[in-house]
Each structure stands twice: as C-alpha cells, then as structure tokens.
Amino acid sequence: MEKRIIECVPNFSEGRNRTVIKQICDAIESVKAVRLLDVDPGEATNRTVVTFVGEPEAVVEAAFRGVKRAAELIDMNIHHGAHPRMGATDVLPLIPVAGVTLEECAEMARTLARRIADELGVPTYCYEAAAFRPERKNLAVCRAGEYEALPEKMGSPEKGPDFGNRPFDEAAARTGATTVGARDFLIAVNYNLNTTSTRRANAIAFDVREKGRPAREGGSLTGKPLTDENGKPVMLPGTLKGTKAIGWYIDEYGIAQVSMNITDTTATPLHIAFDEVCRAAAARGIRVTGTEIVGLVPKKAIVEAGKHFLRKQQRSLGIPEHEIIRIAVKSMGLDELKPFRPEEKIIEYMLEAGGEQSALLTDMSLTAFAEETASESPAPGGGSVSAYLGALGAALGTMVANLSAHKAGWDDRWEEFSDIAEDGQALVRRLLHLVDEDTAAFNRIKAAIGMPKGTDDERRAREEAMEAATVYACEVPLQTMTAALDCFGVLALTAQKGLKASASDVGVGALAARAAVRGAGLNVRINAAGLADRTKADALVARAREIEELALQKENEILAIIAL
Numbered sequence: 001m002e003k004r005i006i007e008c009v010p011n012f013s014e015g016r017n018r019t020v021i022k023q024i025c026d027a028i029e030s031v032k033a034v035r036l037l038d039v040d041p042g043e044a045t046n047r048t049v050v051t052f053v054g055e056p057e058a059v060v061e062a063a064f065r066g067v068k069r070a071a072e073l074i075d076m077n078i079h080h081g082a083h084p085r086m087g088a089t090d091v092l093p094l095i096p097v098a099g100v101t102l103e104e105c106a107e108m109a110r111t112l113a114r115r116i117a118d119e120l121g122v123p124t125y126c127y128e129a130a131a132f133r134p135e136r137k138n139l140a141v142c143r144a145g146e147y148e149a150l151p152e153k154m155g156s157p158e159k160g161p162d163f164g165n166r167p168f169d170e171a172a173a174r175t176g177a178t179t180v181g182a183r184d185f186l187i188a189v190n191y192n193l194n195t196t197s198t199r200r201a202n203a204i205a206f207d208v209r210e211k212g213r214p215a216r217e218g219g220s221l222t223g224k225p226l227t228d229e230n231g232k233p234v235m236l237p238g239t240l241k242g243t244k245a246i247g248w249y250i251d252e253y254g255i256a257q258v259s260m261n262i263t264d265t266t267a268t269p270l271h272i273a274f275d276e277v278c279r280a281a282a283a284r285g286i287r288v289t290g291t292e293i294v295g296l297v298p299k300k301a302i303v304e305a306g307k308h309f310l311r312k313q314q315r316s317l318g319i320p321e322h323e324i325i326r327i328a329v330k331s332m333g334l335d336e337l338k339p340f341r342p343e344e345k346i347i348e349y350m351l352e353a354g355g356e357q358s359a360l361l362t363d364m365s366l367t368a369f370a371e372e373t374a375s376e377s378p379a380p381g382g383g384s385v386s387a388y389l390g391a392l393g394a395a396l397g398t399m400v401a402n403l404s405a406h407k408a409g410w411d412d413r414w415e416e417f418s419d420i421a422e423d424g425q426a427l428v429r430r431l432l433h434l435v436d437e438d439t440a441a442f443n444r445i446k447a448a449i450g451m452p453k454g455t456d457d458e459r460r461a462r463e464e465a466m467e468a469a470t471v472y473a474c475e476v477p478l479q480t481m482t483a484a485l486d487c488f489g490v491l492a493l494t495a496q497k498g499l500k501a502s503a504s505d506v507g508v509g510a511l512a513a514r515a516a517v518r519g520a521g522l523n524v525r526i527n528a529a530g531l532a533d534r535t536k537a538d539a540l541v542a543r544a545r546e547i548e549e550l551a552l553q554k555e556n557e558i559l560a561i562i563a564l
Contacts, residue, residue, distance in 0.1 A: 003055070007097050008094055011092075012070050036051075038295075053097060063092060071088050079176075085143075087176030096185065098298060106182040121175070124164055192253070192257055196255065197249075204286065207283075209238040209260070211235060214226070239276055241264060242265070243273060246259050290337060292336075296345060305328040305331070306326075314415075316417060387432070392509075400505050401421035404417045434479055441475075473523075488555070528541050
C-alpha cells in the first residue's frame with residue numbers, strides 16, 4: 001500500500017544564531033513521525049531553509065510547531081539580511097511526494113494558515129496552489145514591499161493577509177507575516193556533457209528550458225535581439241514546460257553541465273527532460289554522458305523513468321521495483337560522477353531507513369520466516385502464511401508472463417505480457433502487505449484483551465475494542481482471499497497465452513492461490529465465531545464461502561487448460 005508522504009520546506013528569518021535555529025528544528029523534530037532531512041543556514045541572507053518529510057498530519061503539526069517557536073524567538077523589528085523576507089517564518093510550502101495530490105496539499109496549507117493566524121496571531125497569506133486569488137499564486141505579490149510594507153498592507157481588504165488581517169500592531173511587528181502554500185516537488189538535476197564549453201552548455205539549456213532564448217533578427221543566433229512594443233525582449237520558448245535551466249562549467253569534474261530545475265514534474269517528468277537534453281545536445285554534436293540529481297527525489301520519478309526505458313527496449317515492466325530503479329540509474333547515468341544509492345537519494349527509502357518501526361515479517365529470510373512461524377509465539381500464524389502463499393501464487397504467474405515477454409520470436413507480444421506481469425507485481429505487493437497486516441490484526445486483539453475491566457465503563461470500552469478488533473481480524477483475511485482470488489486472472493492469462501514449457505509453474509501458482517483462499521477462509525471463520533454481532537459474523541462467513549467457491553472453480557479451469 002502506498003504511503004502518504006509530503007515534504008515541507010519552511011524558510012526562517014534567522015541564519016546566524018545557531019542556538020535559535022536549533023530550537024526551531026527541535027520543535028519540528030518533537031513530532032516523532034517526521035524526518036528532518038536538511039538544515040541550510042545562510043549568514044549573508046540571515047535565513048535558514050529547513051526540509052522535513054513524513055505523513056501529512058505529522059508534517060502539518062511539525063510545521064505549526066516550527067512556526068510557533070520561530071514567532072517566539074525571532075524579532076522582525078531588528079532583522080536584516082540579503083534575502084527578501086516578510087516574517088519570522090517567511091515562507092512555508094507543503095509539497096506532495098507520494099500518495100497525496102497537490103490539491104490535497106493546498107487544502108492542508110489553507111487549514112494550517114488559518115490555524116497559524118488564529119492560535120499564534122501571525123498574519124498569514126496563502127500562495128501558489130493554496131492561493132485564494134489568482135495574483136497571489138506568485139510569492140512576490142504576497143511579499144511585495146517585504147516586512148517594511150506590512151504597516152500599510154495590514155488592515156487593507158486588498159493588500160492584507162488572507163488570515164489574521166488587522167491593523168498593524170506590536171505582535172505583528174515582532175512576528176511579521178507568514179506565507180503558506182502548496183507547490184509541486186522540484187527536482188534539481190544536472191546533465192553531464194562531453195564538453196568543457198559553458199557557451200555550448202548554455203545553448204542546450206536555452207533550447208530546452210521553458211523560457212527559451214531571446215529572438216533575434218533573421219532567426220540567427222547573432223542578429224540583433226528583437227523587442228516588443230513595450231521594449232521587452234521577444235522570447236523563443238524552449239521545448240520543456242515547467243523547467244528552468246542554465247549551462248555552466250564544474251571545476252571539480254572538469255566538464256560542462258546543463259543545470260536544470262524541473263518545477264512541474266507532471267508536465268515534464270525526469271526521463272522526458274533527460275531524453276530532450278540528449279536530443280538537443282546531439283543536435284550540437286555533444287553527448288550527455290550522465291546525470292546528477294541534486295538533493296532528494298520522489299520514488300515515483302525514478303520508477304517512471306525506469307519503466308520509460310524498459311518500454312523503449314520493449315522489455316516487460318512487471319519486474320521488481322529495485323530492478324526498475326537499477327534500469328533508471330544505468331539509463332540516465334545517475335552513477336557516473338558518484339554512486340547513486342537509492343536509500344540515500346529516494347525520499348521514501350530514506351523514511352523507511354530512518355523509521356523506528358519493528359522489523360517486518362516480509363523483511364525476513366525464508367528460513368527466518370519459517371523459524372518464526374514455528375516458534376512458541378501464536379503470530380505469525382495461518383493468516384500470514386495464507387497471504388504469503390497468495391504472494392507466491394501471484395509471483396509464479398508474473399514470472400511466466402515475464403519469461404513469455406522475453407521469448408525469442410514473440411517480440412511483437414512483449415507489451416501484452418508486460419501488462420499481465422505488471423498486474424501480477426501489484427498483487428505480489430498487495431499480498432505481501434497482508435502478511436504483516438494479519439499479524440497487526442492479531443496484535444489489536446491482544447491489546448484489547450489487555451485493557452482494564454474493573455469498572456462498568458472500562459468493561460464496556462474493552463468489549464467495544466474487542467468487537468472492533470475481531471471485526472478487523474476477519475476483514476484482513478477477507479482481503480487476503482480477495483487478492484488471492486484476483487491472482488487467478490493473471491494465472492489464467494499465462495496458462496492460455498504464455499510459454500507452454502512453464503505450464504507446471506502456472507499450475508503450482510493456481511494451487512498456491514487456492515490454498516491462500518482456503519487458509520484465509522479458515523481464519524475468517526474462527527475469528528467470526530468470537531463476534532457478538534451475529535448478523536455481521538454470518539455476513540463475513542457467507543462472503544468467505546462465496547470466494548472459496550469461485551477459487552475452486554477458477555483453479556479447476558486453470559488445471560484443465562494446462563492439462564498436466
């Protein structure tokens with residue numbers, strides 16, 4: 001199941017006093033579920049950029065605590081720095097990383113902005129995707145005149161903040177105003193060139209960046225620049241929407257690069273930008289030798305890139321995620337200048353590595369899983385084993401689809417089998433998730449059993465918790481049954497269309513999927529027996545019986561097809 005992750009990059013108006021910066025960061029990190037990724041103070045700008053990530057609710061709470069501490073520690077009456085600024089927390093964007101849309105981030109940003117104004121008394125503007133007015137999408141419009149203009153702007157219906165608008169007062173003088181918004185994730189990437197020429201790197205950058213280059217008389221590169229009726233340069237747009245780029249020379253590497261910020265990864269995914277820079281470079285007799293990602297990147301960007309290059313090779317996309325990432329790394333040369341370590345560069349992997357969660361069953365070796373199952377502990381038990389059997393059934397069907405996609409002479413059918421394999425990989429992930437979810441359901445029952453039961457209220461609370469936990473302990477194996485039943489779709493297609501030499505693998509997959517259904521069905525029955533709500537219990541068992549009958553029918557159909 002995809003985890004919901006957002007990033008927050010607040011800019012605080014303090015870059016010199018390390019004690020103040022640490023106290024603000026400590027406030028952010030007091031929300032244990034967030035991961036602080038970077039703290040970048042600037043002395044000349046007197047400003048610190050902080051980056052942290054986590055699940056949305058945790059990130060929003062951490063952001064609020066950071067704003068609160070900054071308002072307590074930073075006095076804007078005496079602040080000076082080289083960077084434009086308006087408040088102690090100057091700007092605070094929320095950025096979708098995984099499982100969250102930009103629109104959802106915008107709604108969170110508006111809610112956070114209102115809370116900052118209501119609870120902390122800090123005047124707050126909303127910008128970018130969270131803006132209430134079109135012109136306020138632009139941060140510069142919200143921050144026009146900077147801190148010094150707040151006495152004039154506050155209290156004004158037109159210029160005042162979206163939340164906390166009032167005449168300028170002593171509290172606002174101290175905290176200034178904050179701008180909260182939502183924007184897309186920005187990918188900073190450099191493309192390595194087999195040249196040392198900054199001028200040629202710049203030419204490639206101008207070819208591709210959205211802004212493009214100034215138009216010149218006669219369409220030449222050396223003619224007089226053209227201007228419009230207002231005297232402004234006429235620009236020839238580049239080929240990549242949502243990008244900014246420039247060429248430069250890097251002494252450390254002895255090469256020129258095209259340095260790019262991809263500000264709209266929906267309009268221009270990372271792999272599309274790579275291909276287009278390669279095309280523009282080749283048109284000028286230059287080759288892109290590799291790619292350098294600056295900072296972190298969402299997993300989606302790398303996985304999409306890997307799948308893009310697999311499609312170009314007419315290879316199946318239904319392979320494990322780590323293999324797709326390896327294809328992306330090699331295709332774009334992400335490891336040319338230094339090793340590309342996914343656990344250090346991909347946000348989701350960093351969160352997993354930095355988490356304090358206990359080890360998952362699915363992280364164990366086969367031997368360790370078997371030994372843990374054989375131990376004195378009641379979990380993992382039949383539910384987890386059933387889910388794992390289902391995952392193995394899906395994996396066998398996926399394997400046959402991938403082998404079929406790769407068969408000599410079947411080149412024109414690669415996409416057909418790739419689609420089957422992708423469905424199979426999704427089922428493998430779904431069922432592996434349920435391996436651990438079944439144990440989590442058991443732990444919920446254990447926690448309910450351990451609740452106090454001395455008073456009437458405590459007994460009632462315990463009974464309600466037991467009932468809810470038992471319902472969940474029925475629903476999880478039902479999810480396993482449904483997912484295992486879906487495996488038959490992949491297995492049937494590979495039985496009908498796939499390699500005949502792999503018919504036995506398909507058959508074993510069908511047997512494993514049916515065993516998963518029946519095993520999970522036993523769990524539904526035994527847990528449903530403990531429910532006080534007998535109507536609910538009967539409905540759960542009836543659904544389990546229905547899935548079992550369908551699984552038996554589908555198993556027999558597949559065994560008939562392979563006829564072994």
